Amino acid sequence: MLAGDGDRKVYAGATDFIPQLRMGRPEPDYAVDLKRIPRLTGLRLVGDTWVIGAATPSIRLTEEETLVADLPGLVEAAALIGSDQIQSRASLGGNLCNASPAADSVPAMVVNEGRAVISGPNGTRTIPVASVVTGPGRTSLAKGEFVVEIEFDRPPARTADAYLRFIPRTEMDIAVVGAGARLSLDEEGRCVSAAVALGAVAPTVVRVPAAENALVGRPITDSALEQVAAEASAACNPIDDKRGTKEYRRQVAGVLAVRALKLAASRAANSTR
Amino acid sequence: MSSTPVTATINEDQVEFLCQSDQTLLEALRDVVGLTGVKEGCATGDCGACSVILDGRLTCSCLVLAPEAAGATIFTVEGMAGPDGLHPLQQSFLEGAALQCGVCTPGFLVAAKSLLDRRADPSESEVRYAIAGNLCRCTGYDKIVRSILTAAEDMKKAAEEKEKV
Numbered sequence: 001m002l003a004g005d006g007d008r009k010v011y012a013g014a015t016d017f018i019p020q021l022r023m024g025r026p027e028p029d030y031a032v033d034l035k036r037i038p039r040l041t042g043l044r045l046v047g048d049t050w051v052i053g054a055a056t057p058s059i060r061l062t063e064e065e066t067l068v069a070d071l072p073g074l075v076e077a078a079a080l081i082g083s084d085q086i087q088s089r090a091s092l093g094g095n096l097c098n099a100s101p102a103a104d105s106v107p108a109m110v111v112n113e114g115r116a117v118i119s120g121p122n123g124t125r126t127i128p129v130a131s132v133v134t135g136p137g138r139t140s141l142a143k144g145e146f147v148v149e150i151e152f153d154r155p156p157a158r159t160a161d162a163y164l165r166f167i168p169r170t171e172m173d174i175a176v177v178g179a180g181a182r183l184s185l186d187e188e189g190r191c192v193s194a195a196v197a198l199g200a201v202a203p204t205v206v207r208v209p210a211a212e213n214a215l216v217g218r219p220i221t222d223s224a225l226e227q228v229a230a231e232a233s234a235a236c237n238p239i240d241d242k243r244g245t246k247e248y249r250r251q252v253a254g255v256l257a258v259r260a261l262k263l264a265a266s267r268a269a270n271s272t273r
Numbered sequence: 274m275s276s277t278p279v280t281a282t283i284n285e286d287q288v289e290f291l292c293q294s295d296q297t298l299l300e301a302l303r304d305v306v307g308l309t310g311v312k313e314g315c316a317t318g319d320c321g322a323c324s325v326i327l328d329g330r331l332t333c334s335c336l337v338l339a340p341e342a343a344g345a346t347i348f349t350v351e352g353m354a355g356p357d358g359l360h361p362l363q364q365s366f367l368e369g370a371a372l373q374c375g376v377c378t379p380g381f382l383v384a385a386k387s388l389l390d391r392r393a394d395p396s397e398s399e400v401r402y403a404i405a406g407n408l409c410r411c412t413g414y415d416k417i418v419r420s421i422l423t424a425a426e427d428m429k430k431a432a433e434e435k436e437k438v
Contacts, residue, residue, distance in 0.1 A: 018297065018336050019317035027295065033341060059330065083406020084384065085321055088330035089337075171405040172319075 002032060003121040003144035010034050010146045012055035013089030015082065016098040040093070040148060043067065048154045054093025054116075054147040058105075062087075070154050072267065073161030073180060073260075077108035080165050083172055093147040099133045100174075102200035106133065107180030108163040110205050111195040112152050120145030130197075133204045158192075159184040160267030162260045165199075166252050168243075175200040176244045177252045179232070181260035183215070185268045191215040196228070196261065200243075201236035201253050208235040211257060220265045228261060229254030277340045283308070284352030292339035299323040301339035302349065310350040310379045314408065321407030324380040324387075325349050331387040333406075350379035353386065361431070362386060362424040369420035373411035381407050385421045393429060397422060 006029035011017040040055040058078040081090045095105045114129035121144045161182040167173035178199030184192040194212040211231035238249035276291040292301040302308045314322035323334040326348035353360040372378045388403040
């Protein structure tokens with residue numbers, strides 16, 4: 001259906017789709033609502049993998065207690081997308097494919113190494129969430145393809161994630177900087193693996209391997225975190241806009257990455273899994 | 274463009290209406306069904322004036338395409354007052370002067386009802402988060418927050434009275 005002639009678009013909650021049409025984006029010839037496809041709206045645990053339908057409203061994630069316990073940072077990120085009204089509609093798949101550099105859920109999906117299951121005229125393929133967005137408003141999806149679901153492995157023992165967003169108020173704003181973090185600790189509290197991803201500081205979400213390497217094999221000390229902050233700031237390639245200058249975003253990215261890591265570390269240390 | 278027939282349950286009544294596929298639920302409710310309590314503010318999901326409860330979830334009707342309402346259960350501000358008079362939220366908004374121009378009021382009432390349906394005894398902070406998706410340019414919000422808290426108390430007392438009888 002999506003592969004035919006003319007401009008054909010899919011939508012989930014339409015919380016970006018309809019406003020974009022209002023802003024003057026050309027109306028597609030066909031708009032296909034994905035929410036009536038059962039596989040796309042719902043979430044389930046298959047073995048040790050969470051499978052989240054791409055059009056599942058964010059509020060459903062916050063209602064799933066086991067998911068909140070497994071991936072609290074991912075759920076927090078999804079819960080930051082807009083008001084209660086928007087939470088009833090906005091989805092991980094939509095937030096990803098809208099391809100805004102400031103999308104809140106994407107850094108959290110990236111640190112958890114989420115996988116996007118993509119369906120299209122040539123069948124189904126699975127790629128890392130990190131390879132879906134190629135630039136502001138652009139994705140690697142071909143014509144006729146759409147994201148069906150997003151998969152996350154349940155975290156191993158002493159592993160946890162976190163997502164923090166910086167905005168000048170407490171609710172209802174677009175990220176100046178977003179920081180996702182995930183850590184695994186060993187029994188002595190040393191870092192076994194780390195992931196840091198930043199949003200709103202570059203055309204796409206950026207992973208910061210240099211910051212991750214600064215932590216692995218060591219306890220989470222202030223000096224290690226200082227290095228993380230410096231690496232996170234250095235990894236940014238931000239723009240100046242009304243939300244913040246380049247310098248400001250770089251500075252905030254370092255601070256926020258450290259705070260997200262500290263939160264993930266305390267969760268990992270207290271994890272019961 | 275051909276019209277799409279839609280059957281939905283609106284404020285407990287089965288309603289059939291014809292809509293265009295590029296019409297929003299907000300436009301259909303106002304212009305076709307005649308429920309003008311649903312207001313258009315921004316039409317981009319920011320202001321909450323068009324809030325309805327769609328299949329149990331608080332939703333901006335400006336972000337829903339009208340054909341999506343097929344088979345849905347919709348609650349609007351018109352469904353709030355009962356046979357015995359105003360809903361406690363409406364009464365406390367009136368008494369607490371929680372409105373001036375009134376355009377945002379239906380959206381606030383529906384958002385507040387959605388909160389109290391889920392949480393009978395919310396804190397002030399929970400109330401403020403629950404109405405974060407509703408904009409009011411007149412009142413400064415304080416009287417709205419107080420009126421919602423008062424209505425919650427009134428409803429709790431009424432429920433306790435009912436239990437005693």
